[in-house]
Amino acid sequence: MLEIQSLTKRFGGLTAVHDVSISFEKGKINAIIGPNGAGKTTFFNLISGAIRPTSGKILFDGNDVTGLRADQVAQLGVSRTFQTTTLFDRATVLDNLIVGHRLRTRSGLMDVILGSRRLKEEERLCREKAAEALDFVGLSHVTDRIAADISQEERKRVAFAMALCTEPKLLLLDEPAGGVNPEETVGLAQLIQKIVATGLTVCLIEHKMDMIMSLADKIMVLNYGEKIAEGTPAQIRANPVVIEAYLGSESEHAEA
Template identity: 70%
Template sequence: MLEISTLSKRFGGLTAVSDVSTRIEEGRINAIIGPNGAGKTTFFNLISGMYRPSTGTIRLRGQDVTGLRADQMARLGVARTFQATALFETASVLENLIVGHRLRTRSGLWDALLRTRRCKAEERICRDKARDALDFVGLAHLEARPAGGITQEERKRVAVALALATDPALLLLDEPAGGVNPEETDGLAALIRKIARRGMTVCLVEHKMSMIMNLADKIMVLDHGEKIAEGTPAEIRKDQAVIDAYLGSDHADVQ
């Protein structure tokens, strides 16, 4: 799905990501872990088009997409969520989601001003897509609720629904279970599995190791911007460099 070769990002004298090469494998759940400051979010910002790499290449299904903007990557099928879910607080949940599918529409300013047939047809499509995404994440009952009045866990699901509304092939999830309790974490893990069963490729950054070890097919570990390990959960759990840098000996037996 995504092939990353010797990717680096420097901010002045600071190297946040250093010569990272990896593959995000199609149809699987890929995970990125590491201590705070390891470069995980910077790496996400690079592959989603938020940042331009200092060096290295990114290929999406063989196409060189290095340096493309976030909107261009989104049109190619790469969607992402963020650690903090920013919504239009006074708008309804459904209205927030309608924005997502606008990426796929063609109506312009004059269409909107003149209320053309194309504009009206695309509005219906956007509304239907938003409802489908909301139903998929289990929040159809909240479509009319103001976004400012929903829980943290529901905001996480709305963020996923917003990404799904763009019709992505690759979904990047930045700490999808951050700030929610263990029961809600299990529910979000089940949602991620449901997304993968739908045939979508998933890559997530997450600190909750029990969740990752039971969810991911493949894990990459970053430390100080460098890749120190990569493999299955069983391989990562036993990797001494990962234990020393991040997991600690207590996690070696996490099932």
């Protein structure tokens, strides 16, 4: 599904991602962990086309997508959420999702001016897809609510639904459980499993280790922009380099 070859990104004298190579299998849950500043979000930005790599290759479904714009990568089937869920707060939840499906429509300015049949059909389809996505993430009851009035956990689910409306093959989730309580975290983990059960591939960044260890099929650990380990949750837990660089400090914080 996704193959990364010697990916590097430098910002002036700072190397944010250095010579990272890894592959992610189709239909699996892949996780990226590491301390703050390890390069995790930069790695996502490279995959999604938000920034261009300094060197290396990104292969998606066997195609070289290195250096493509974010909209081009999204058209190919890569969608993402962000650490902070930004919505059109004065619009309804449904209207926020309709924007997401516009990626798959063809109507242009002339269709709008003429009120064409294609425009009307695509508007109907967008509303239908948005409603389906809201139902899938368990938010049918907030369809007509103003986005500013929903809870943080609901905003996270809306972000999932917006990403699903673009009809992706690969879903990149940046701290999907950030800012929610333990019970809500369990619910979001179940939603991720539900998404993968439909055939999608998920790659997520997350700091909640209990969630990652129970959810991920494969984990990559970054530290100072470099990959220091990859493997199953059991392999990562037992890796002395990871324990020293990351899990050890996490355990100390938990005990404190």
